[in-house]
Amino acid sequence: MPSDPSSGAKHTAIHFGAGNIGRGFIGPLLVKANFHVVFADVNTQLIDKINEQASYEVHYLEPRKPKPDHIENFSGVVSGSDQLERDISEEDTKLITTSVGIAVLKHVAPAIAKGLKRRKKEAGQSTINIIACENGQGATDTLKEEVYKHLEVDEDKKWIDEFVGFANCSVDRIVPPFEPEENENPLDVGVESFHEWVVDSNGLKGLSRSTKSLDIPGMKLTSDLPAYVQRKLYTLNCGHATAAYLGFILGLPTIYDAITNTSHIYPVVLGAMRESGAALLKKFPGVFSEQEHEAYIEKTLGRFKNSNVVDDVTRVGRQPLRKLGQNERLIGPMTSCGEYNLPMRNLAMGVAATLMYRNDEDDQAKEIKEKVDKVGIEKAVEDLTGFKKGSKEWEEIINALNVLKGWKEETENQGGKMTA
Numbered sequence: 372m373p374s375d376p377s378s379g380a381k382h383t384a385i386h387f388g389a390g391n392i393g394r395g396f397i398g399p400l401l402v403k404a405n406f407h408v409v410f411a412d413v414n415t416q417l418i419d420k421i422n423e424q425a426s427y428e429v430h431y432l433e434p435r436k437p438k439p440d441h442i443e444n445f446s447g448v449v450s451g452s453d454q455l456e457r458d459i460s461e462e463d464t465k466l467i468t469t470s471v472g473i474a475v476l477k478h479v480a481p482a483i484a485k486g487l488k489r490r491k492k493e494a495g496q497s498t499i500n501i502i503a504c505e506n507g508q509g510a511t512d513t514l515k516e517e518v519y520k521h522l523e524v525d526e527d528k529k530w531i532d533e534f535v536g537f538a539n540c541s542v543d544r545i546v547p548p549f550e551p552e553e554n555e556n557p558l559d560v561g562v563e564s565f566h567e568w569v570v571d572s573n574g575l576k577g578l579s580r581s582t583k584s585l586d587i588p589g590m591k592l593t594s595d596l597p598a599y600v601q602r603k604l605y606t607l608n609c610g611h612a613t614a615a616y617l618g619f620i621l622g623l624p625t626i627y628d629a630i631t632n633t634s635h636i637y638p639v640v641l642g643a644m645r646e647s648g649a650a651l652l653k654k655f656p657g658v659f660s661e662q663e664h665e666a667y668i669e670k671t672l673g674r675f676k677n678s679n680v681v682d683d684v685t686r687v688g689r690q691p692l693r694k695l696g697q698n699e700r701l702i703g704p705m706t707s708c709g710e711y712n713l714p715m716r717n718l719a720m721g722v723a724a725t726l727m728y729r730n731d732e733d734d735q736a737k738e739i740k741e742k743v744d745k746v747g748i749e750k751a752v753e754d755l756t757g758f759k760k761g762s763k764e765w766e767e768i769i770n771a772l773n774v775l776k777g778w779k780e781e782t783e784n785q786g787g788k789m790t791a
């Protein structure tokens with residue numbers, strides 16, 4: 372749907388994934404930047420609701436409860452539909468963003484490729500930018516590769532090279548699932564007030580000549596994106612995941628419960644973020660100072676301690692095998708510490724806790740259990756982390772597993788839940 376002139380929107384943005392980050396972060400930010408936002412989702416009931424409602428509220432999960440943001444000027448389209456193809460082809464559409472989960476990018480790529488091919492015919496020389504707003508490194512690169520798999524003709528590839536920007540980014544706002552009250556709008560979301568969206572300026576096309584940006588308040592551009600992505604993924608997500616898996620071991624249901632456990636969890640999470648930070652500062656010298664990074668860690672811990680954000684350890688710990696990926700929040704910082712010969716004891720506790728995570732409702736947690744049962748823990752550590760038996764990293768994880776066995780026993784002796 373092109374932007375409706377009576378709404379005052381200057382352009383259209385299509386956002387794949389009308390979930391927590393879509394409705395709670397990127398969508399509202401684009402609406403505020405004067406875009407008409409078209410949410411594309413496979414959940415047809417959600418799309419119906421989006422098209423039924425003229426507005427929704429973004430509630431702040433903060434102690435002082437700031438006034439909610441009122442969001443309007445959006446519509447919904449079913450992902451993969453002809454309407455979506457048309458929307459992408461419209462000259463007025465200047466931006467495509469996603470927050471569907473990194474593994475889903477390959478499923479949105481065909482629709483994007485189809486829309487772009489039509490755009491080439493219908494909107495000629497008008498530029499458009501694509502940004503995958505997912506946790507992970509190089510998510511937009513992944514999406515780009517997937518889109519190119521659906522281009523059969525060299526002419527289409529050349530046109531896309533010239534007129535379509537693909538920019539990686541780092542996206543940060545904690546948006547847990549939100550249960551609206553009975554009389555509230557089903558589209559309402561609850562968010563923390565903190566947000567950070569950092570986008571690789573090198574990937575974008577058609578920046579404004581005067582501001583050298585896309586003029587979207589809240590979108591920060593950088594040419595040092597890998598440093599920002601690793602700062603976020605290897606600090607916030609590392610600490611968050613570590614708190615989640617350790618919380619699970621101690622029978623604590625939420626991140627707040629976990630991080631306020633000062634006897635066991637808090638010092639490990641803080642230690643893991645500091646260990647990770649030491650490697651980050653070596654890897655990207657001059658981008659962040661030591662003081663700046665310590666302040667980032669403190670700020671992040673403050674966000675975890677926000678009692679208004681009720682965030683289950685099972686959400687933050689979802690898909691543990693993805694989180695054990697080589698360039699992901701747990702193994703990535705350990706590898707960096709290994710490269711610089713830095714301490715990694717607390718990081719190893721996070722990895723060990725992930726290997727002890729058991730949740731029958733999470734397929735990847737089930738796979739971890741099956742692997743450990745099948746090959747034994749020592750081999751499972753090798754296979755699931757990539758660290759070879761006898762390496763420093765492997766040894767640290769084995770030691771951490773022994774420590775955590777003790778934590779588990781202590782918890783069981785206390786009736787299954789260890790409080791601070």
Ligand SMILES: NC(=O)C1=CN([C@@H]2O[C@H](COP(=O)(O)OP(=O)(O)OC[C@H]3O[C@@H](n4cnc5c(N)ncnc54)[C@H](O)[C@@H]3O)[C@@H](O)[C@H]2O)C=CC1
Pocket residue numbers: 387388389390391392393411412413414417450470471472473475478479504505506542543544545546547
């Ligand atoms: N929730 C959070 O606090 C944060 C999430 N992220 C990242 O944002 C991404 C999305 O996370 P959430 O919003 O929490 O997930 P979510 O589950 O709330 O939303 C994902 C949405 O994508 C839709 N979807 C699935 N397949 C699709 C397809 N083929 N086409 C279009 N839509 C499709 C789902 O129906 C759902 O509405 C993930 O990569 C996550 O790592 C990043 C920072 C914070």
Ligand SMILES: O=P(O)(O)OC[C@H]1O[C@](O)(CO)[C@@H](O)[C@@H]1O
Pocket residue numbers: 506542543544545546607608611612686687688689690
């Ligand atoms: O969506 P993922 O990658 O499973 O991770 C969830 C994490 O991302 C965040 O949503 C914040 O960036 C956190 O809430 C959580 O640590």
